[in-house]
Amino acid sequence: MTISLSQQSYTDFEQALYAQAQYPDSADGMDLLLQQPAWFATGYTREVELRQGLRLQILDFRLCDRCETTLPDQEGAISFHFHLSGEHQDACTEVSNLEYALYGSGLAPKHTLISPDRYPALEVIVDMEPESFVSFIGQGGELPLEFQHLIQPADQTHYTRVGTISPAMQGILWQIIRCPYLGLHKRMYLEGKALEVAALVLEEEREVQQGRQPLLSLKSDCVDRIHRAREILMQNLHQPPSLMELARQVGLNDYSLKCGFKQVFGKTVFGYLHDYRMEQASQLLMSGEMKVEEVAAAIGFESRSYFSIAFRKKFGITPKTYQMQCRTGGRQI
Template structure:
């Protein structure tokens, strides 16, 4: 996307960089897109802090494809989502299109933590307690995604993080302490949410029938699936019950179910030997062959081109 390319150009222009410390670098926001800055702080291996504050000249659309994801939390400080945060586990992050508006300034604080480091902090000898295990998933499993309102305790920690009075290694230690304080507060809310969801996961027979109907719609429209809200309307169930229902009935999320079905259908197509990799990818809704190939490798452990050639050779030998 153009946004990513412009940010990369800004990072390459060392004359515009601000190194307040060797681990703390501030980049000016690309002038073609807007004004402001983004700040990257490497606190330790596997732990990064990102801070951004900018105002756009025009609407900016960014597309993110399927990708492996660390554990992350992001607090929105300014903009339409101000006063809320998102919390994401490790695993597969689905393709998504983001849209930023020029109407008002945007500011956020984001922290990325590698799963191994998270387990060291919140586990015992690297092993997470059962109630936190949903946050650690394999690279072919959709990550946990949750949202919440910023509490007063979170606001205080964020303010202290943003106005850190120290420099050098003392600043690094101070910022890391605030990052983990925020993580503790976010995880605490996550555990409360899990408790509420567990007690509310009761579906009646009609709900289960609607969930199965929704799965059939997804199977019939792998190339152009409906959005979550559209699917919920089609089967006449609210979107929250649809999400909970898929986890109960199929043991995965709506996206996870769709992703697995797409992968299995594409494998069957390639096994038949009649379609190319590009044709199979397109048939199940992947516009980008590269991302399809990466998803196929994560799921089946082999490149789709190699899989196709092996199946064609086998068909040729058996014929």
């Protein structure tokens, strides 16, 4: 059975959680414990507003069933998501055990977040507003070129990247989860640790932007399995398997599949699927036999608005305009 939360039902769900919030630290009114309802999961989410523009979250729960949550278009902060356990797939990322996702600010388009059945989730999230991020530059300084892509206007899709949680990051994350302090000491301790683990991710981001990434040495059998994974994706455009399920089907672990896929095809698993969908969409629009919303549905997009945003980002033109130009003999992609 799948738990499906529409955009409205998810909003109602969140409001109900906050209405019953508990305060695990009586000396800190900005530290909330949100107990998950029994029909949804066993466990809790803890949120600590460390200061204006800097928030820490700890998610520790096990879902009752597979969950699909529809999230609206929203302007996001710079966000660091660390998965010590658990996985999810959304419009931009596939994140598994001991991986982190880095999200820049900007537009997070409407999408469906998919979480697997009964999987234990243990996640630490650090959210930083752009103003807070920029405040670390210092007076008279400029944001380094390697980090400028992390800050985008509200109408541009945010940057995303998935990486592996290093042993150093793991140590800090467990210190956050097991913080022994309360009150002032706790807030100072957690803020320091949140900034420390974010700094480690930013150092890796600097290396990524400078092109310093190690490559895997792939054996022929591994390459064959990666090509098989691609075939499975192409056969399941509407309901593609999660990264871990896809890895299981082709006999690889999720890390080998993720890194190997990018090395073989030059894109992440989800990125390849996304681009393939866009190419299929351009062909269907060019034929003129389907409406834009029908094309969106045909390639696995639940939202026409997100499809339009994704198509424009890929090709620099809206699907409707592209279809009209094809009908009048205009440009083709």
